[in-house]
Amino acid sequence: MGETEGGRSAQLKHTGLRPGWTTGACATAAATAAYTALLTGDFPDPVTITLPKGQTPAFALAVEELAEGRATAGVVKDAGDDPDVTHGALVRVTVRRLPPGSGVVFRAGPGVGTVTLPGLPLDVGEPAINPVPRQMLRDHIARVAAEHRGSGDVEVTVSVDDGEEIARSTWNPRLGILGGLSILGTTGVVVPYSCSAWIDSIRRGVDVARAAGHTHVAGCTGSTSEKTVVAEYGLPELALLDMGDFAGAVLKYVRRHPVDRLTVCGGFAKLSKLAAGHLDLHSARSQVDKPFLAELARRGGADEALGAEVAVANTGLAALRLCLARGVPLGDLVAVAARDQALSVLRGAPVAVDVICIDRAGVVVGRSSVR
Numbered sequence: 001m002g003e004t005e006g007g008r009s010a011q012l013k014h015t016g017l018r019p020g021w022t023t024g025a026c027a028t029a030a031a032t033a034a035y036t037a038l039l040t041g042d043f044p045d046p047v048t049i050t051l052p053k054g055q056t057p058a059f060a061l062a063v064e065e066l067a068e069g070r071a072t073a074g075v076v077k078d079a080g081d082d083p084d085v086t087h088g089a090l091v092r093v094t095v096r097r098l099p100p101g102s103g104v105v106f107r108a109g110p111g112v113g114t115v116t117l118p119g120l121p122l123d124v125g126e127p128a129i130n131p132v133p134r135q136m137l138r139d140h141i142a143r144v145a146a147e148h149r150g151s152g153d154v155e156v157t158v159s160v161d162d163g164e165e166i167a168r169s170t171w172n173p174r175l176g177i178l179g180g181l182s183i184l185g186t187t188g189v190v191v192p193y194s195c196s197a198w199i200d201s202i203r204r205g206v207d208v209a210r211a212a213g214h215t216h217v218a219g220c221t222g223s224t225s226e227k228t229v230v231a232e233y234g235l236p237e238l239a240l241l242d243m244g245d246f247a248g249a250v251l252k253y254v255r256r257h258p259v260d261r262l263t264v265c266g267g268f269a270k271l272s273k274l275a276a277g278h279l280d281l282h283s284a285r286s287q288v289d290k291p292f293l294a295e296l297a298r299r300g301g302a303d304e305a306l307g308a309e310v311a312v313a314n315t316g317l318a319a320l321r322l323c324l325a326r327g328v329p330l331g332d333l334v335a336v337a338a339r340d341q342a343l344s345v346l347r348g349a350p351v352a353v354d355v356i357c358i359d360r361a362g363v364v365v366g367r368s369s370v371r
Contacts (some may be wrong), residue, residue, distance in 0.1 A: 003296065005295060007223070008227060008304055009304065013065070017047055017073075017081040017082075017347060018080040018081045019080045019081075019082075019189050019190055020078045020079035020080030020081075020082055020084070020087070020145075020189070020190035021057060021059070021076070021077060021078055021079070021080075021188060021190060021274075022133075022184055022185025022187075022189065023077060023086055023089075023091055023130075023133070023181065023182075023183045023184055024130065024132060024133030024136060024183050024185030024187055024188060025049065025051060025059075025133075025136070025185055025189070026059065026075040026076075026077045026091040026142050026186070027058070027075075027091050027093055027129070027137065027183050028049050028079075028133065028136045028137055029057075029059035029073075029074040029075050030047075030051050030059075030063075030074055030075045030092060030093035031073070031077055031093040031141065031156055031211075032044075032047050032049055032093055032125055032138050032140045032141075032143075032144060033045065033047040033059075033064075033070070033073035033138060033178075034071040034072055034093050034094065034095040034257060035095045035141055035144045035145075035150070035154060036072065036144050036148065037064070037066050037070075037071040037151045037333060038071040038095055038097065038150075038154075039065070039144065039148040039149070041066070043061060043064045043066075043071075043073060045060060045061045045064070046058035046059055046061070047061065047073075047311070049140055049188075050140075050272065051136075051187060051189065052132065052136070052186070052188060053173050053187055053189075053223070054187070055189070055329065057188075057298065059075045060075070060076075060240055061073055061074065061075065062074045062075060062090060062206055063092055063224070066170070067181060068082035069096060069097045069261055070094055070095065070096040071094070071095055072091025072093065072094040072095075073092070073093060073368045074090050074092040074093075075090075075091050076088060076089070076091075076176050077089045077090075077092050079090055079190045079341065080190055080320075082190050084190060085166055085169045085170060086166060086181065088210045089160050089161060089162070089163065089166060089181075090160065090161040091158070091160055091183075092109065092158070092159040092160070092161070093156075093157065093158050093159070094109065094155075094159070095154050095155070095156055096154060096155040096157070097153070097154060098154055099153065099156035099239070100151050100153055101153065102153040102154075102155075103153060103271065103273075103282075104137065104138050104141055104152070104153075104154055104155075104156060105135060105151075105154070105155045105156065106126075106127050106129050106137075106155075106156050106158070106207065106351040107127055107156065107157040108127030108128065108129070108157070108158065108159075108179065108182070108252075109154060109157040109158055109159030109160060110160075110163065110164070110178075110181070110183060111159050111160035111162060111163020111164055111166075111167075111178035111180040112127055112128060112129070112158050112159055112160055112162075112163055112177045112180045112182075112183060113127070113128035113163075113167060113172050113178055113180040113182055114126070114127055114128060114176070114177070114178055114179050114182070115127075115176065115199065116176040116178055117175065117314045117318075118318055118321075119175075119176075119313060119314040119315035119316075119317050119318025119319075119321070120131045120175065120176075120177070120314075120315060120317065121164045121308070121317070121361070122361075126348050127158070127183075128172070128177045128180070128181070128182040128183065129182075129183040130182060130183060130184050130360075131160055131300055131360065131361070132158070132186045133183045133185055136188070137209070138155055141154060142327040144204050151233055157323040159183050159185055160180060163180035163181040164179055164180045167179075167180050167181045168183060171283055175216060175314065175315060176314055177300050181250055182344040186194070186222065186223055186224055187223050188251070188370050195246070198244060198246060198249075199246055200252065201242075201251040202241055202242075202243055202246060202249050202250055203249075203253050205241045205242070206241065206245075206253050206254060206259075207257070208238060209238050209239050209241070209259070210257060210317075212238050213234070213263065213279075214235075214238060214239040214259070215259055215260035215297055216233065216235065216239060216259065216261040216262075216263070217235075217239045217240070217241055217254075217261075217262055218233070218235055218239060218241065218262070218263040218264070218265055219238055219241045219243040219247065219250040219262065219263070219264045219265070220240060220241065220242060220243060220265050220266065221243065221244060221245070221265070221266030221267060221270050221271075222242075222244070222267075223269070223360065224264070224267075224329075224360070224361075224362045225265040225266045225356075225358060225362075226240050226242070226265075227362060228358050228362055228364065229263055229265045229356070229357060232263075232364075233263065235263075235346060241278075243264075244281075245270070245276050245281040245285075245344075246279075246281075247264065247278075247279050247280075247281055247282055247284040248279025248280060248345065249348075250262075250264075250369050251279070251342055251345040251346060252345065253273060254349070254351055255330055255346045255347075255349045255351075256348065256349075258349050258350050258351050260350075260351070260352065261351065261352045261353070261354075261370065262267060262342070262351050262352070262353050263353075263355070263356065264338065264342060264353065264354075264355045264356070265352050265356040265357075265358065266281075266338075266357070266358070267315065267356070267357070267358060267359070267364060268331060268334060268358065268359060268365055269288050269315065269316030270318060271334060271335065271338045271355060271357050272288055272289070272292070272293060272334045272338075273286045273288060273291075274286070274338040274342070275292075275296070275334045275335075275337035275340055275341060276289045276292045276335065276337075276339040276341075277305060277341055279345065285370065288316040288319075288340050290310060290311050290312065290313055290316075290319060291311050293303055293310050293311075293319045293330065293334070294307040294308070294310040294311035294319075295307075295326045296330060296333045296334065296337060296371040297310050297323050297328050297330050299333065300323075300328045300329055300330065300332075301327075301328055302323065302326065302328045306322065306323070306326050306328065310322055310323065310330075311321050311363075317359065317360075320359075324365075329366070330366070331357050331365035331366020331367075332352075332366045332367060332368070333366070334357055334366055335355040335356065335357050335366040335367050335368040336369075337354070338357075338366045338368070339353050339354060339355040339371060340371075342355070343371065352367050352370050352371065353368075353370070353371060354367065354369065354371070355367065355368045356368075
């Protein structure tokens, strides 16, 4: 890797692993094809969509069904080289005409879950189609409507063949998402994680940043946290490390190859794991410790009643919302605890650290000072 190559895209290139597509991207492709067929009588195959970062992948259709007032298209998910449980799953979308003014209405079909507990970025009773895939679906429905003189008023029902069975291998049942899978994705791209390959790419990212003279780098858990640190500090791409779940890999390498300042930025729930002492933030290897969050909340002024609520909250986000409603700065408390854990891993290396916690929309919900 030359000194001009760095950042998230260079890390992925360095691993040699093939990326794939999220369930959200597959659903968007299927919906685009189905609505096009509903308006024109023909299914585009392959169907091309535009992802949030501008990529324009094309998807082959595995299902095409056209009936009066509705159309269904299906796409088989390709997760690339990632060991994703939904790799090979058939994502179907049925688009049905609705009266003018109805807008886009989302439904959960067979194999897609429904939210039954608070604490997720969707209301109870809503189909488990996450906010970014919903926006992608709305945008593409609008584009097809504009191109083919449609109203854009449709019901979009997303299904996944065998999704309820596949979901048993995920955390959905514990989170109160019942009946199937969630339709996920913030970029539309599945970034494959081979632990050894990705950790090696993190090391190369640090090397490139240092060689380019960058004294402030950021370890980010994903694309949303990258946007946050760029907005906060104006960091260039070469200074951005896609650490994913491997917080320990960043800290241990920076300990041996110091930079003046390290910002760690990620979702509140993930960074609460770092705050609790976990260095691998993957959901299969560490979980949000609600009793730990309750103890932090108590240190921040929560009474025993609130502490008890936090200890049994459905998710980390639910715990955060409980505390925000009572004026307890749990986000800041987690950020400070995560910073202190990072400093303990650095073992006195000459690196100043700060931590930023964000929610799923990229809103900053907690931060520490630089220390």
